[in-house]
Amino acid sequence: MNGEGIKDPTADQAVANVMRKTSGLLFPKAGAKKKRRIRHPPSILQEKDGRCFLCMLLDDNNIYWPDLERHHVFGGPNRTASEEEGLTVYLCPRHHRTGPTGVHNSRKTDLIVKGYAEAAWEQNHTPEEFREKFGRNYL
Numbered sequence: 001m002n003g004e005g006i007k008d009p010t011a012d013q014a015v016a017n018v019m020r021k022t023s024g025l026l027f028p029k030a031g032a033k034k035k036r037r038i039r040h041p042p043s044i045l046q047e048k049d050g051r052c053f054l055c056m057l058l059d060d061n062n063i064y065w066p067d068l069e070r071h072h073v074f075g076g077p078n079r080t081a082s083e084e085e086g087l088t089v090y091l092c093p094r095h096h097r098t099g100p101t102g103v104h105n106s107r108k109t110d111l112i113v114k115g116y117a118e119a120a121w122e123q124n125h126t127p128e129e130f131r132e133k134f135g136r137n138y139l
Ligand SMILES: [Zn+2]
Pocket: 052, 053, 054, 055, 056, 091, 092, 093, 094, 095
């Protein structure tokens, strides 16, 4: 990668951090460097405050749930992109998996959520960029 072998304070800091985490070992564990780093930003679609995205959007219901489930709006091969772009929602079990209008049971619900997510993402990107990243447009 760029800059390998060049001494810079940031790299020294990174080494110091690893040393701290490995509690005194001289070298990080084998394989520790190979892990691909992916970003895990918060959802750009809703606050994480205990409410279900679809209870609010479809039912106008602001109920708070103790057992919300996290859903990646774009799954399959786009799951990592969903994660990295904050395109995730919190859903009650009914709206996630168990109910007839749940996002995994209803194509209609799925498309509503995907369209909402694309619109939110395109506040800062173009539809072309969306298509490149997620394969197609939903708006
Ligand atoms: Zn719900």
